[in-house]
Amino acid sequence: MDLIKIRDVKKTYKTGTTAIYDLDLNIKKGEFVFIIGSTGCGKSTLIKMLYREEKPSSGKILVGGLDVGKIKNRKVYKLRRKIGVVFQNYQLLPNETAYENVAFALEVLGLPKDEIHAKVMKVLDLVGLKNKAKQYPRHLSGGEQQRVAIARAIVNGPKILICDEPTGNLDPKTSMEIMEVLEAINELGTTIIMVTHDINIVKKMKKRVVLLDSGRVVRDYKEGEYK
Amino acid sequence: MKAFRILSRNIRDSFKSVFRNFSLSLASISCITITLIVVAVAIILSINVTNFTKIVERDVTIVAFLDVDITEEEKDDVYDQIIALDNIEMSNVEFIDKMEISKDMMASSDVFNSIMGEWTREESPIQDTYQIKVTDINLINKTAEEIKDIENVEIVKYGEGMVEQLVSVFDAVRKGTYVVVIALILVTAFLIANTIKITIMSRKREIEIMRLVGASNINIKIPFIFEGLILGMLGSVIPIVITLYGYTAIYDHFGGQLFTNFIQLVEPTPFIYYTSLALLLIGMIVGMIGSSRAVKKYLKI
Numbered sequence: 397m398d399l400i401k402i403r404d405v406k407k408t409y410k411t412g413t414t415a416i417y418d419l420d421l422n423i424k425k426g427e428f429v430f431i432i433g434s435t436g437c438g439k440s441t442l443i444k445m446l447y448r449e450e451k452p453s454s455g456k457i458l459v460g461g462l463d464v465g466k467i468k469n470r471k472v473y474k475l476r477r478k479i480g481v482v483f484q485n486y487q488l489l490p491n492e493t494a495y496e497n498v499a500f501a502l503e504v505l506g507l508p509k510d511e512i513h514a515k516v517m518k519v520l521d522l523v524g525l526k527n528k529a530k531q532y533p534r535h536l537s538g539g540e541q542q543r544v545a546i547a548r549a550i551v552n553g554p555k556i557l558i559c560d561e562p563t564g565n566l567d568p569k570t571s572m573e574i575m576e577v578l579e580a581i582n583e584l585g586t587t588i589i590m591v592t593h594d595i596n597i598v599k600k601m602k603k604r605v606v607l608l609d610s611g612r613v614v615r616d617y618k619e620g621e622y623k
Numbered sequence: 624m625k626a627f628r629i630l631s632r633n634i635r636d637s638f639k640s641v642f643r644n645f646s647l648s649l650a651s652i653s654c655i656t657i658t659l660i661v662v663a664v665a666i667i668l669s670i671n672v673t674n675f676t677k678i679v680e681r682d683v684t685i686v687a688f689l690d691v692d693i694t695e696e697e698k699d700d701v702y703d704q705i706i707a708l709d710n711i712e713m714s715n716v717e718f719i720d721k722m723e724i725s726k727d728m729m730a731s732s733d734v735f736n737s738i739m740g741e742w743t744r745e746e747s748p749i750q751d752t753y754q755i756k757v758t759d760i761n762l763i764n765k766t767a768e769e770i771k772d773i774e775n776v777e778i779v780k781y782g783e784g785m786v787e788q789l790v791s792v793f794d795a796v797r798k799g800t801y802v803v804v805i806a807l808i809l810v811t812a813f814l815i816a817n818t819i820k821i822t823i824m825s826r827k828r829e830i831e832i833m834r835l836v837g838a839s840n841i842n843i844k845i846p847f848i849f850e851g852l853i854l855g856m857l858g859s860v861i862p863i864v865i866t867l868y869g870y871t872a873i874y875d876h877f878g879g880q881l882f883t884n885f886i887q888l889v890e891p892t893p894f895i896y897y898t899s900l901a902l903l904l905i906g907m908i909v910g911m912i913g914s915s916r917a918v919k920k921y922l923k924i
């Protein structure tokens with residue numbers, strides 16, 4: 397029942413830097429996993445390989461049965477439709493409203509307008525932004541922008557949500573609000589993998605925690621073990 | 624239905640983008656416009672030159688004057704030898720009887736009429752001729768020499784020198800314009816690729832997000848290709864106007880011919896419409912190639 401299986405994966409960049417060494421990791425469907433570790437230890441590299449932004453140099457990564465390293469460039473979009481991604485800097489389109497930013501993810505899939513409307517309003521409600529749908533990103537706070545980004549990532553119902561330091565630019569209170577949103581999404585059945593430097597969040601959430609160091613998993617804490 | 628929704632969204636985005644990045648679009652459009660103007664001139668030039676060459680080829684005739692005292696048998700002999708030459712088709716050789724020539728001349732003037740009216744076939748100093756058209760005008764000189772060497776052919780005339788020169792000048796002009804047109808099209812495609820690359824750089828995030836949320840590569844590419852198409856069409860407007868009005872004006876100004884009535888210009892209709900269509904197509908194709916090249920870079924991992 398492992399949704400994600402990582403076997404013996406090594407990643408060496410073209411520059412010669414090896415970011416990941418002999419990494420093995422399994423993640424079950426419905427899990428909430430934090431990935432922590434000091435700067436440059438390979439956290440972002442690891443998750444980029446999951447959504448095929450980078451390819452492993454050797455080893456094997458299976459996401460929902462798909463061999464990610466073997467997907468052709470042309471076919472990457474099929475994987476991307478199963479995975480939502482959220483970044484530290486939100487990555488919103490500045491000239492589109494909150495609603496349009498979220499709808500964008502469905503428009504590129506060619507859904508009919510009324511279906512798009514229903515889905516977008518539903519996720520905006522889920523992230524608590526229903527009343528800000530017509531606002532442009534520059535008129536939203538950081539936390540609100542991140543909620544829009546989360547809404548966009550989950551609007552087409554992906555199995556996995558990957559977050560790379562989603563609270564990195566937010567104050568502790570706003571960060572906890574975002575975590576509540578993520579927890580709610582997780583409770584609806586989406587597997588969440590979140591990279592973070594915020595130890596307080598990790599301690600409060602009491603989820604599984606994978607600690608990386610120099611490209612290797614050095615500890616894998618079960619739920620509630622990390623203190 | 625799904626594909627149609629994606630397509631209509633793409634077209635909408637392309638138009639939006641052309642106007643949102645108007646200064647950059649203007650750069651691409653001007654670039655296409657300038658090229659297409661030169662291409663238009665080149666097309667007009669080369670089609671006219673082709674036309675001149677055709678006229679020259681059609682009108683240039685080798686006239687072989689036969690000996691005055693030639694017999695019927697010898698005439699047939701000369702004929703057989705002429706049609707046996709490489710550069711000559713049987714249907715392009717015509718015998719003109721000397722009596723026919725005198726008749727024409729007599730009809731044209733009273734003086735001729737009074738002098739020539741007396742002449743019998745044997746007395747007439749006028750020569751029978753064969754009028755010959757060659758297949759390949761470039762070899763006319765050689766063919767004329769060959770005809771001259773035939774027995775009982777006295778002189779051969781075809782406006783030598785002038786014809787060859789004209790034909791070779793026309794040929795050079797035509798080849799030159801082909802080279803110019805092809806080079807220009809390539810350069811423009813390259814320039815447009817670069818201009819659009821700048822436009823795309825400002826939309827890098829949009830492309831990244833499209834990829835992230837699962838848009839297929841084709842889906843990402845199509846709006847940019849449309850954008851190129853629109854730029855190409857807008858870029859061809861001025862060249863087409865110049866072709867439509869400019870060529871007609873030139874044609875009317877010169878009364879349809881250049882310097883002598885020997886060099887006839889191609890009639891404006893339907894020529895200007897075909898040329899305009901060609902310009903539109905070249906603009907569209909160049910725009911599309913340029914933009915699809917530019918976006919390619921962002922679709923790789």
Ligand SMILES: Nc1ncnc2c1ncn2[C@@H]1O[C@H](COP(=O)(O)OP(=O)(O)OP(=O)(O)O)[C@@H](O)[C@H]1O
Pocket residue numbers: 409410411413414415433434435436437438439440441442
């Ligand atoms: N595109 C790249 N090309 C070359 N080297 C890279 C690239 N991306 C990352 N690296 C290198 O790989 C190593 C791991 O980088 P990575 O971004 O995965 O670290 P990280 O754990 O996410 O760090 P941070 O906590 O600062 O985000 C670093 O040494 C980095 O310099």
Ligand SMILES: [Mg+2]
Pocket residue numbers: 439440441560
């Ligand atoms: Mg990182």
